[in-house]
Amino acid sequence: MEKGVIIATIEVAPNIFKMIIGADDIAKRIKAGQFIILMATERGERIPLTVAESDSCQGTITIFVQRAGKSTCELADMCEYSKLYSLSGPNGRASEIEKTEGSVVFVCGGVGTAVMYPVLKANKEFGNKVIAIMGVKNKELLILRDEIEKISDQTIICTDDGSAGAKGFTTDILGEFIKSGMKISKVIVAGPPIMMKLVAEITRKYAIPTVASLVTIMIDGTGMCGGCRVEINGGSKFVCCDGPEFDAHQVNWGDLLLRQRIYTGEEKISLERYKEERRCYGQG
Ligand SMILES: Cc1cc2nc3c(=O)[nH]c(=O)nc-3n(C[C@H](O)[C@H](O)[C@H](O)COP(=O)(O)OP(=O)(O)OC[C@H]3O[C@@H](n4cnc5c(N)ncnc54)[C@H](O)[C@@H]3O)c2cc1C
Numbered sequence: 001m002e003k004g005v006i007i008a009t010i011e012v013a014p015n016i017f018k019m020i021i022g023a024d025d026i027a028k029r030i031k032a033g034q035f036i037i038l039m040a041t042e043r044g045e046r047i048p049l050t051v052a053e054s055d056s057c058q059g060t061i062t063i064f065v066q067r068a069g070k071s072t073c074e075l076a077d078m079c080e081y082s083k084l085y086s087l088s089g090p091n092g093r094a095s096e097i098e099k100t101e102g103s104v105v106f107v108c109g110g111v112g113t114a115v116m117y118p119v120l121k122a123n124k125e126f127g128n129k130v131i132a133i134m135g136v137k138n139k140e141l142l143i144l145r146d147e148i149e150k151i152s153d154q155t156i157i158c159t160d161d162g163s164a165g166a167k168g169f170t171t172d173i174l175g176e177f178i179k180s181g182m183k184i185s186k187v188i189v190a191g192p193p194i195m196m197k198l199v200a201e202i203t204r205k206y207a208i209p210t211v212a213s214l215v216t217i218m219i220d221g222t223g224m225c226g227g228c229r230v231e232i233n234g235g236s237k238f239v240c241c242d243g244p245e246f247d248a249h250q251v252n253w254g255d256l257l258l259r260q261r262i263y264t265g266e267e268k269i270s271l272e273r274y275k276e277e278r279r280c281y282g283q284g
């Protein structure tokens with residue numbers, strides 16, 4: 001399959017797209033927890049995205065993309081059979097998977113479910129008991145539900161509005177699990193940074209090892225620019241090459257949340273310009 005060619009794009013939830021892309025070399029080498037960096041067009045930005053699935057026989061990778069700003073919109077708007085300007089990977093360190101005595105609990109928020117899916121699958125294949133807590137605003141936003149229910153020993157869905165599963169947040173469900181006395185060896189979390197911070201606060205009280213898959217802003221993705229710098233245990237680490245997974249109890253969440261908002265103004269302008277351009281060309 002020719003590298004970078006978009007084979008299929010399916011809107012699986014409002015503004016969330018499953019995309020299958022030709023990438024023979026990446027499909028052969030990717031490990032759970034790693035990601036790709038792509039540029040949709042020559043004038044686009046380099047954006048990191050997790051490889052949710054790969055098929056080394058077909059030479060394809062599958063990603064789930066949520067429209068967040070200009071670059072993710074540009075990617076989701078590309079036509080099938082068009083070609084990405086650039087695609088590189090696998091990037092980052094693979095998830096460390098070890099045999100655990102108790103359960104491994106996955107806390108997935110929103111599109112973080114796509115980030116967690118390959119890691120959850122790899123843990124199950126390794127023989128661990130896996131529990132998935134999937135949280136979204138409403139039932140329309142649930143992704144990978146069937147796939148996760150099929151491989152998890154237990155799956156709990158929760159929605160902010162109660163339209164599917166329990167009404168409430170992933171943190172409420174996690175708290176109940178811990179209090180029930182179930183043996184939990186590890187918690188792994190991916191989703192909005194504020195949710196990851198709250199999960200880390202809960203598990204810290206019970207000394208449950210917790211890993212967070214961080215989604216920081218990235219620029220070069222090579223450890224040179226410092227764009228993805230995070231403070232871990234008082235020192236600097238780069239998510240693109242030292243991560244994306246880190247001990248959630250060692251992350252300086254306050255700093256991470258602040259850095260995430262640095263370019264809010266520019267991001268808004270960039271998205272407006274993109275939408276305006278599309279309107280001018282009759283594509284908006
Ligand atoms: C290792 C890694 C894996 C990721 N995997 C996925 C994935 O599988 N699916 C998916 O939809 N998204 C994923 N992301 C997030 C995705 O990279 C960002 O949503 C994207 O770069 C935003 O670009 P934009 O131009 O569309 O938005 P921008 O206009 O740049 O930003 C819009 C909003 O998104 C936030 N944002 C910007 N860059 C990032 C970023 N790198 N990570 C998180 N938030 C960001 C901004 O703070 C802002 O609130 C991942 C990020 C990382 C670091």
Ligand code: FES
Pocket residue numbers: 217218219220221222223224225226227228229238239240241
């Ligand atoms: S993105 Fe530049 S150092 Fe990580």
